[in-house]
Amino acid sequence: MSDYILETENLGLRYGAFAALGSVDLKIRRGSIHTVIGPNGAGKTTLFHCLTGERRPSSGRIRFAGRDLTRQPPHKRVASGMSRSFQITSLFQNLSVRENLRLAAQGRDGLGALAFWYSDTHRQEHVRKADEVLERIKLTAQANTSAGDLSHGQQRVLEVGMALCSDPEMLLLDEPTSGMGVDDIPVMTRLISELGKDLTVMLIEHNMRLVMSISDRITVMHQGNILIEGDPDQVRGDERVKKAYLGES
Ligand code: ATP
Numbered sequence: 001m002s003d004y005i006l007e008t009e010n011l012g013l014r015y016g017a018f019a020a021l022g023s024v025d026l027k028i029r030r031g032s033i034h035t036v037i038g039p040n041g042a043g044k045t046t047l048f049h050c051l052t053g054e055r056r057p058s059s060g061r062i063r064f065a066g067r068d069l070t071r072q073p074p075h076k077r078v079a080s081g082m083s084r085s086f087q088i089t090s091l092f093q094n095l096s097v098r099e100n101l102r103l104a105a106q107g108r109d110g111l112g113a114l115a116f117w118y119s120d121t122h123r124q125e126h127v128r129k130a131d132e133v134l135e136r137i138k139l140t141a142q143a144n145t146s147a148g149d150l151s152h153g154q155q156r157v158l159e160v161g162m163a164l165c166s167d168p169e170m171l172l173l174d175e176p177t178s179g180m181g182v183d184d185i186p187v188m189t190r191l192i193s194e195l196g197k198d199l200t201v202m203l204i205e206h207n208m209r210l211v212m213s214i215s216d217r218i219t220v221m222h223q224g225n226i227l228i229e230g231d232p233d234q235v236r237g238d239e240r241v242k243k244a245y246l247g248e249s
Contacts, residue, residue, distance in 0.1 A: 002066065005030040005170055005200045006051070006082075011060035012224075013046055020046040022224040023060070028170070028217075033196040035211050036204050037235075038221035039245050044204045047221070048174055051202075052084045053077050065169060083168035085159045085176065093148030097139055097158055100147050101130035104165035129165055137161040137191060153184025157191060164195075171195060173203040177210060189214060212236060220244065 006028040013021040021043045028034045036044045049055035051062060053074035062070045069077055092100055105126040134140045137157050142150060147158060156176060163171055176192065177185050189210050195201055196214065205211050211218065211232070218235045220227045222244040228235065235241055 001030075003029055005065055006202070007063045008051075009061045009063075011047070011050060011062065012058050013050055013055055014058045019224050021050065021057070024221075024224075024226055026219060026226065028200060028202055030200055031196075032216040033192065033201045033203070033214050034217045034219065035215040036202070036219045036221060037206070037208075037211055038227070039247070041223075042221040042244075043224040044221055045174060046224075048084070048172055048204060051077075052082065052172060078166050078168075081167070081169035082172065083163040083166045083170070084172040085163045085174065091147040091155060091158060091162070094146055096144045097147055097150070098127070098130050098134065098143040100158060101133050101161055101165055102126045104162040105129040105133075107165075133161045133164050136164060136194075138187075151184065153180050153187060156180060156184070156188065160188075160191065160195075168199060170200040170202065173201065173205075175204055175206060177205065177207050185210065 004027045006026070008024055008026045011021060011024040011026070012019060024047060036047065038044055046055065050057045053069070053072060053076075057070065060070070061068060064077070064080060064082055067080060069080065069082075072080070092103065095103070106122070134143055137160060139154065139157060139161065142154065147155065150158060156179075160171070160173065160176065173192070177188050180188065185207065192201055192203065193214050215232055217229065218232060219229045220235060220241050227240055227244055228238055230238070
């Protein structure tokens with residue numbers, strides 16, 4: 001088995017003449033917390049969209065867990081063990097936290113809410129999965145609270161929980177702390193660190209304190225390409241990174 005759960009080769013995405021992603025060769029080590037940073041417009045979200053299948057790359061290949069996923073649709077990537085966090089807008093605000101998680105577990109099995117073969121056994125399995133995830137994300141006390149009544153920070157934690165319902169080997173988180181208050185950020189930081197003990201976590205994040213404290217590896221993107229990759233100490237001291245953020249590069 002390869003040390004790397006995800007590898008991209010020459011991954012590119014063009015919008016007309018503009019290369020939102022140039023040519024990205026990325027390797028994500030199994031079991032690592034790997035963060036992608038870079039100034040606005042660097043191509044971080046575009047990279048995630050290509051990895052999860054929401055955008056079709058113009059060039060290159062994506063290998064995940066030993067399989068070529070380049071042409072696979074998003075749901076097949078989820079089935080292969082790659083899961084992306086949902087957005088708050090995809091939470092069912094009037095349903096309880098547990099119900100939201102149960103529906104995410106149900107979706108993982110491709111079972112629509114109205115599927116006639118949705119049995120009590122299925123339901124029990126999905127409730128069990130929801131309760132397991134509730135403990136993992138430490139929202140057990142809020143299990144019966146409507147998602148809409150959670151704090152913003154708790155909703156973001158629930159988004160991560162929804163992604164965990166598909167039993168991923170690798171979790172992709174796009175700016176998990178965006179919009180969070182200072183009190184909630186340590187909660188998300190701890191959650192990601194905990195998840196990193198069992199899973200590969202790839203995240204895009206702007207909060208440098210969080211990035212430097214939890215990342216095993218950091219990829220810095222700039223103008224659609226990888227500027228450098230290294231551990232937090234290597235990235236922190238790199239002049240090219242400072243210049244990219246200051247717009248001088
Ligand atoms: P941010 O930190 O601001 O979210 P980012 O690094 O995630 O930035 P992307 O959202 O990936 O950057 O965008 C990369 C570039 O591609 C930007 O210049 C953006 O304007 C451009 N871009 C993104 N989507 C499209 C699109 N659908 N059509 C044309 N250009 C696009």
